[in-house]
Amino acid sequence: MSTRTCVTVLLKNDVTDALPAEWTTWPTRMELAFSLTGGGAVNSEDYSRFKVASLREAARFLFDPRYQRRPLRYSLKTDGFLPAYRFDAEWSLLRRGCTGGVRQRMLEQRLLPWSHGADTTLFEIWRRPITQHTFKSRVWLRTGGRTEEEAVRHWFAVAHQMRREYRDNW
Numbered sequence: 001m002s003t004r005t006c007v008t009v010l011l012k013n014d015v016t017d018a019l020p021a022e023w024t025t026w027p028t029r030m031e032l033a034f035s036l037t038g039g040g041a042v043n044s045e046d047y048s049r050f051k052v053a054s055l056r057e058a059a060r061f062l063f064d065p066r067y068q069r070r071p072l073r074y075s076l077k078t079d080g081f082l083p084a085y086r087f088d089a090e091w092s093l094l095r096r097g098c099t100g101g102v103r104q105r106m107l108e109q110r111l112l113p114w115s116h117g118a119d120t121t122l123f124e125i126w127r128r129p130i131t132q133h134t135f136k137s138r139v140w141l142r143t144g145g146r147t148e149e150e151a152v153r154h155w156f157a158v159a160h161q162m163r164r165e166y167r168d169n170w
Helices: 013-018 021-025 044-049 055-063 148-169
Strands: 006-010 028-034 072-078 087-092 101-104 121-129 137-145
Touching: 055 072, 055 121, 055 148, 087 148, 101 148, 121 148, 137 148
Parallel strands: none
Antiparallel strands: 006 028, 028 072, 072 121, 087 101, 087 137, 121 137
16 A cells, blocks of 8 residues: 655746746646555655755656665646646656556545545656565656647656656766
């Protein structure tokens, strides 16, 4: 089972060059969440240690081999309004023979158990274990869009930037 506990920070304006154009005019915030799983633990210092305000900072933690076992999850969300997104595109960042694809957007879990609401996520990037019995993981990316084609287009735009961050720094 996975539980999301979030810390919210406003996104820095200097990192919006890689995002789809419409996102750069919307008020957004970057959320840090931890997927709590059977083999992982999170303490209070993790929230301040892994908090980010840019895509570059998120990439630094997601791609650094020292943090490969950390269940980090970063989301760019709209702040104060709901994007009219009906679809999500989700794949491994490398897309090498992995499952995933485009699907209808689902409701998002809120802070209280069994409490759900509309999803305000523009994109979400996280480390996902390859299997249930290993600490090895892959970086996954999910983006939203009004149509299936737009969700895929947004996925490629964010994936391109994150892959560039990976190549330039790791």
